[in-house]
Amino acid sequence: MELLLRQIPEGMFSTYDAIAIALGDIIARDAVREFAGIKAGGKVIPGIEDGIMLFDKFETEFPLKKLRNEQIMMSKRVVTEDDFEKIERIAGMDVAYRGNTAYGAYVEMDMKGNVIEKNTETMEVNFPYIPTYFSYRELPVLEKLLEGRHPDIVMVNGSGIAHPRHFGMASHLGVLHSLPVIGITKRLLCGEVRGKYIYMGKEKVGAVYGKKPIYISPGHKISVDSSVAISKELCRYRIPEPLMQAHVLATETKNENNL
DNA sequence: GCGACAG
DNA sequence: ATCTTGTCGC
Structure with a gap:
């Protein structure tokens, strides 16, 4: 720019x-x-x-066009069926910002909601938020949070395959780490809601859940229905607990550092 | 053709 | 996401 x-x-x-x-x-x-x-x-x-x-x-050189092509290429590696042995450790990750400084938080818990492990990371980010290119801003923070950790499945605040190129941040993270990832958003990026599911044309790319709805879409190595089942099980409030707690921790971390 | 668009 | 006060409701 x-x-x-x-x-x-x-x-x-x-x-x-x-x-x-x-x-x-x-x-x-x-x-x-x-x-x-x-x-x-x-x-x-x-x-x-x-x-x-x-x-x-x-x-x-139209840099976003290159990123778009990268998304299209990598989207071919996305798996939208369950591909995991067990789900004992679920990690939620979220990022808070002050200017270009990102404060990331990782919270890992079991299916009962007991916290197993936490982590925080702070780093500078330069890529702006651009709809449909979100992962190029936030993914580096998530990868740093994930270093040396081995959750069975991850949840992030962002779309999975409910994305114009079927490659939202949840898919991007999942493919890069060959890890099951669920994408959760409060607003729909793309697709249309019919009943309890989200469709792009004829393809089912996610589901809607809750009175004040959240949008759930598989990122990688998990199906729509399993994504919903797991999210549902961990929903104490509107947002599944791992993401809820990661959000709180990220905000706390931001406020501790400076202010 | 035009506008809208995850965090 | 962030900037921000009060305020409606259980």
């Missing part, structure tokens, strides 16, 4: 849309708005205006 902003000649302007397109996906427009508002010194404006010199001939 910095490289693109630097290309805008003196006296000319560019727009959120033009830069998002140069990045490789118009969906990045909001991230451009946040970033450019501070960094571009007024050279980036919301839209085309009368009497300005618009610059949109960026030299670019």
Whole structure:
């Protein structure tokens, strides 16, 4: 992004849309708005205006297009059937932020809800939040939290295969570590709800659960129905307990460090 | 064609 | 996700 902003000649302007397109996906427009508002010194404006010199001939390799292709390639390795021996240790991971500093938390428990192990990590992140590219921001933190740990299954706050390229963060994590992962979100990224399930066309990619619903989609090595069964069993409140506790721990960690 | 879009 | 006060309800 910095490289693109630097290309805008003196006296000319560019727009959120033009830069998002140069990045490789118009969906990045909001991230451009946040970033450019501070960094571009007024050279980036919301839209085309009368009497300005618009610059949109960026030299670019469309980086998001490469990430998109990577997602499509890796999505072929996703397994959406149960592929595990036992489920005794379930880990939940969540991340809280202050600016570019990420505070990650890991909470591992048994199926009764007893905590077995906890871990926290702090690191800098640079990739912005861009819908459908979420894992490129948060996955490094999750991987660091997971180092040296061996849960039977993991739950994360993000989509699994309920993703435009069937490769949300839960799938990304699962494939990279060959680990069963369940994706849980409070809002639906993609797909449509019919009854208790989420579909993308004819394909069932997840399920809805709860009065104030959460959206559950398999990331890797687990089926839709098993994802729901396990989530359900660990739901004391709206969000399954491992994620709930990881959220609390991440927030506490953020507030301890500085403030 | 247009807008919306996990955390 | 984060920025934030009070406030409705069990």
